[in-house]
Amino acid sequence: SGTWYSMKHPSDGEIRLGQGMERSRTFLMDNPDLAEVIDQAIRRFFAPAPAPADDPAANETEASSKAADTKGADAKAASSKTASEKASAAKAGKA
Numbered sequence: 001s002g003t004w005y006s007m008k009h010p011s012d013g014e015i016r017l018g019q020g021m022e023r024s025r026t027f028l029m030d031n032p033d034l035a036e037v038i039d040q041a042i043r044r045f046f047a048p049a050p051a052p053a054d055d056p057a058a059n060e061t062e063a064s065s066k067a068a069d070t071k072g073a074d075a076k077a078a079s080s081k082t083a084s085e086k087a088s089a090a091k092a093g094k095a
Contacts, residue, residue, distance in 0.1 A: 002019045002020050003019070003020060004016055004017075004018070004019050005018055005021070005024040007034070007038060009034070009037065010037070015034065017034075
């Protein structure tokens with residue numbers, strides 16, 4: 001009983017890492033080459049390579065992202081300025 005951890009290796013087929021998390025962890029520490037294969041697969045999946053710089057679609061997305069960041073920063077600055085102005089006005093009214 002217990003959960004077996006396994007992986008599909010690109011060239012070796014399915015490999016059983018161990019029964020349970022601790023045994024799987026120990027197996028990967030003893031087999032750093034397999035740990036590296038898993039690490040690289042995870043990184044490729046969750047952090048894909050950036051688009052080439054000469055790709056117009058990538059440049060367009062980057063430009064719109066920067067514009068959105070600038071608008072967000074301007075809005076935050078305006079709202080905090082308004083809040084501080086309100087606080088100053090409230091203090092001046094009480095004095």
